[in-house]
Each structure stands twice: as structure tokens, then as C-alpha cells.
Amino acid sequence: MNLSAIPSATPSLFSPELLPRLPQRLVEIILQSIGAPEWLVSIAGFGVAAGTVVGVFAGAFALLSLIERKTLARVQNRIGPNRAGWFGILQPVADGIKMLTKEDIVPAKAEKLLHLLAPILIVLPSILALGVIPYGREWTPVPLELGLLFFFAVGSMTELSIFIAGWASGSKFPMLGAMRAISQMVSYELPLMIAGLGVIMVSGTLSLPRIVELQSGFHLGFIPAWNICTPWGLVAGLLFYICSIAEANRCPFDLPEGESEIVAGHMTEYSGFKYALFFMGEYLGLFAISGLGITLFLGGWQAPFPGLDFVPSWFWFFGKLALVIFSFLWIRATYPRVRIDQLMRFAWLCMIPMALLTLPAAGIWTLLNRGGHGLLAWLVTVPLLLVPWVIIAVIFNRRLAPATRTYRFADS
């Protein structure tokens, strides 16, 4: 594979733009100055880059667990954890210590090797997927030519890992939870990929840094040229957003791990650090897929307003990531859990038709815009997307509305 992640020339080592690159560059410079061979320098550089990514996101995961609890608490009119340290900032540390010191219980009927392997296999795709996302102008840990395909390929490994986790536990709840989780993830992966397909078609490339670069510039001086600011992009972006909630098994799609439904689903028989790994894998997967959504639809590291060149590009990326994650938390606090049949019906009857419609919409939009007919593009694509949506919504409302109750023995 052609992996060239080391930029050739850097303007200044300590500029804020290249701050994320700093550890890698420092290690490379040190190793080169002591005369280490080329392969060692590149491997060490990659190691440091990978370590930085994992370290940053593991720290973000810890912070997110605290912020999630406090945000959920504020929505529910209570204060979140505030006993461990000032405003509960040490709560993730306390949680980590708790997870590490818990007894590791493996059921007697479990498959030992698979039971041990499953948490690792769940965390692995998330970390791999984090490596291809462009966080800033020069900062894609591994800028692959086929970055998006790599992302989807490792993402599809998660389903098998969940099955291994559920089956290796050797008991009913994990098995049932794993089956539900797999069916949910497979159903929602389709609209995810079809929505991404529209972006690929318009951008003409699978490489994620290139997709971000193609979303630069501003229409009318102040509207950014992100993919979400187009009609097909709005629909595809919304679909991607909903599917990423379902892929990460978060509320309202957290049936596989709902506590009131099946204890903890495929994670039931895991305790201690393995459970912490599951937890981490879920949140890292959330980061990865929201990062991908931001890259494909929200313009990645592009600034939202013109004239803000002095702000480093990774600031915009992480700002958008923070907003998207906050919206996930808000949605978690608001909506009840959907049932498995409602989930499936929603995916197959509503999301896949809409996702399939974004493809011709994206094509028509791009062709008409390249031909210079901007207004016609709007006039054609907006009804093409809006009318089927309204029809589907009306059909859903009619068929799924509860029947009016009539009481046989009550007085009127």
C-alpha cells in the first residue's frame, strides 16, 4: 500500500496549524539526528502518530463520559456527578479505577478464547477507522487513496465482533442482544453507505482529504460550500446522522444494550476492564462515525465564515465534532427507545428509499450546476426529494397511528 503520511516541507514546526503534528515531527527529527535508518524513522513516526490519535480520543472519551452524564442530568433537572474533584472532573478517573479493579468474571459455559478476543475485536475497527479521518489541513494520520472504502470495510467488521461477543458468552441474553444488534447494524449500514455514495459520486474520489478540499469556498460570499448546504446533501446528511446514531447503538436506537430490555445485551457477561473496552469501543466508534459525517457533509476542517484563516483548521473540526456529539447527547436525553420492529420498519421502508433518492438528486444537481443552470437545479432536486418524503411520512402516520379505543363496558 502506498502510505505516505510524512509531509515533505513544513513552514514552521511550532505553528498552531501543525500543533497536532508536533510529537511526530519531534520524534522523527530526534531519530534522524542520531542517524537511525529510514524504516525505523518512519515506523517510529507512525507509532507516535497512532499513539497521538488514540491518546487524544481516549482522553476525549473520558471527558465525554463525564459531559454526557452532566448534560443528561441537567436536562433531567438534577446535577450530574460533582463529588469526584471540582465539578466532577475526576469522575472518569474514578470510573477507570473502578473498572480496572473489578473482578473479571467469565461464565463457565463461555468460550474462553473468543470471550477474551471479543472486546479487542470491537475496539479494533473503531481505532482503525479513526486513522483515516482528516482532522486538519495537514493532519490525516493515514491519508489513503481509498480512505472511505477503508472506513466502511473496518466498520463492517464490528458486526462480526458483536456476534462473537454475544455468542462467546454462552447465555441467552447476550445471544439475543447480539442478534438484535447485528440486525440493527446491518439494516442501518445500508442507508449510511448509500448516503455516502452520493458524496463519492459528486466528489469523484474516495480519498477523504480530497473530499474535504472540494468543499472549500463560499456561495454568495457567506454560505459555505459544504455538502450539507445542498438539497441532496441535506437529506443525505440527515440520513447519515440518523444512521450513525443507530450504528453506534445510542438512544433512541440502543435496543441492543437497553438496560430495561435485555440487561446489557451482548455485553452482559463482561465485567471489569473488558466492559470498559466495550464502552470505549462504542464511544470511539461514535467519534469515528461523526468524524466521517463531518468530513463528508459538514466540510471537515473548513471554516464556516470567510476570512478566518488565522484559526487552525483542526479547531473547526473539533468544534464541529463537539457540536455533533452534543446533539447526540441531546437526542439521547429526549427520545424514548424504539422497538425492534419500529426500528426495522424505519430503516427499510423510510430510510432506504430516501437514500436511494439522493443518488439521482445528487447527479442531477451536479450536472445542472456544472451546466450553469443553478436555479433549475434547485427547482428539480427539491421536489424530487420533498414529495416522496411527505408521501412516506403520511403513509407512516396513517398506518402506524394507534387505533381509536372503544370500551365495551365503560359508560361513554
Place this chain on the structure above:
Amino acid sequence: MIALLILTPLILFAALGAVWKARPVHAALLLALSLALNAVLYLVMGADFIGLVQFMVYVGAVAVLIVFSLLITRPGDEAEELARRPRSVLPGIACVLPVLAVLVFTVSKVTVPESGSTASISLETLGKALFTTHAPAVLALAVLLTAVMIGAALFAREPAKKPQNPSDS
């Protein structure tokens, strides 16, 4: 070359295990492992696209499908499976040998390019070829898959019930 030497025995072991193991789920997972290692082989040989697609399709879809069908059809227990095995391995070898001979013959006829360069076809040529030269095959496959999906949906459908009055039960 080193990668090839490491990968090939692993793939062989995984494939043999997939065939040999008594419990179906183990066999399915070992099959998934051998397919994943195949994908790694493609990546090592420089066919990026095919490798990633192999991973996505086989490990992400086919293996999940196999495993799912195993769960739903719920095979019998281990002793039953072991008892159903044939006593000797000779019929198996008798079936495999001709196939192996044909494979070896075909592979020996292939000429490998001398320079060890990664002959990578660009994605664009691949896509164009798929939809112009090989379009009939792709369309036939699409029709087949649609038929399969409709058939499966019809097969698994419950008989439609009228919405009942909730107080009538």
C-alpha cells in the same frame, strides 16, 4: 514475499479448521478468518480496492449472513454432529483430488509479470469496465439478487392480520 510465507499457512490452517471443526459456529468464524486473511493477502499484493472490498463484502456481509443463519436455524448439538460424520476420509479425498488437479493445472498456465511491481488498476478504469464491458453480467446479478430478496421477504412474511380492537382480547 515474507508476508506471503506467513499468510499462506495461516490461511490454510483457517480453511482446514473451517472444514474440520465439529461445531458450526467455530467453523463459520474460522471461515471468516480465512477470508479476512485473504483480504490481507490482496492488500499485500497491491490490489487495494479488491482487498478492501473483499473485507467489506466477505467479512462484513457474507460471514455475518452465515452466522445469522446458523443462529436462526439452530443446529443440533455436538454429539449429533460428530456422529453424522463419515467414518473414513477417503471419499472426501477422492472428490477433492480432481478439483485440486484442475486448479494446479490452471494456475501453472498463468504467466506472472517479471517485474515485482504492484500492477494497480485505477478505480476509474475498473468502474468503467464494470459498467460498459461487463454491464450484462452486473445487470443479471442485480436481477438475481433482487429476486432472492423478494423471495426471502415473501418466504419470511407473516400472514397479514386485521388490526384488532384492543379491548376485544
Place this chain on the structure above:
Amino acid sequence: MKLRLPGAGLLEGLAVTGRNMVESFYKKERMTTVQYPEERAPISPNFRNFPFLVYDGDAKTGLRCTACSICEKECPPQCIYIVLDRDENGKSLKRPKVFDIDLSVCMNCGICSEVCPFDSIYMDGEYELSTDDRFGGLLFGLDRLAKSAEYHMKLRPEQASEVMARRKADEEKKAAAAAAKAAKAKADAESKAKAAAEAKTEEKGESA
């Protein structure tokens, strides 16, 4: 059928939770959390935990309990242990020498306070009683159980004021009865003295 934009209900839900989130920062009536070790939630007047003994004035001499042992006999799990204080002649001093309640046995039913005829045992409202001594730390003696009547008034104002009013009425009645008796005794003594004086003068008159 009312025409609503599909998805409008979802957005309304988000608005409600968003408002909750924002208002919880500056509206005090939304946050009902009581930060426990620093603040304590007020306890209701009917909350009862384990008993305490009431004294008026002084803990040693004003103790209302007369060690009649009715509460000891009525207690369902038998958690009270009373030893009557007797003087050197064996006469009861009408106060307890030992009054132990075992907290790990007491079931907080309140029967002891219902049957006490001397208004001396009532249910307390303390709940922060954790101790690391499982046996000694949960055996409460007279020193820990005796609390003043003012404490009772602060804890359960209604009950305490009713008890005080009743005791005062009883005392007044007793005082009135005692006064009446004293007056009657005095009247008797006076009439007896008058009769004796009359008898004496009569005697003197007869002998002269």
C-alpha cells in the same frame, strides 16, 4: 385530521429538553437536588426512627420516665432493657437506673411511645447513626437517650405542644384538687378546733 409537518413532534421534544437544560442553570426551583453532606432535606413531622426519653429541665432529676416497664413489655422485638433504681432499703425511686435500647433490634414501630402513661418516651428523627462498632455502637443507654423537652418541641411541634398542654392541664387540675383538699383539711381542722374549744368552754361552764 390535523396537518402537521412530519417530524415536528420530534423538534418540539428537543425544544422541551433544551429549555430544561438551559433553565436548570438559573432557575432555582427546577433543581430539587439536595447536596447531601452540605445540606439536609427537611424531615416530615411524621417521620420516626428510634425512641428517646424526655426530661423537663435537668437530665437527672427531670426525667419523666418512672421505669414502670410497660414499654419494655409491649415492645414487639423486645429491644428495651430497664432496671429500676432502688434505694438502700429496696424502695423504688421511680426512675430507671439502666435504660438500654438496642438499635439493631428496634423496628421503629412506635408502640412504646403509644403506651407510655407518663409522656416520657417519643420517637426521634435522627438518621445519621452509622458506626463502625456493630454491637456497642448500636446499644443506646440512658445518657444517649435522654433529650430535653425543648428538643421534643423543636422536633415535633404539634405533638410536643399537645403533650405540654395536657400536662399543664393535668397539673393545674391536680393543684386545684390539692388546694381544695388543703382548704377542706383546713376547714376540717378549724371546725374541729372550734368544736374542741366549744366543748372546753361547755365543760368549764358546767364545772363552775
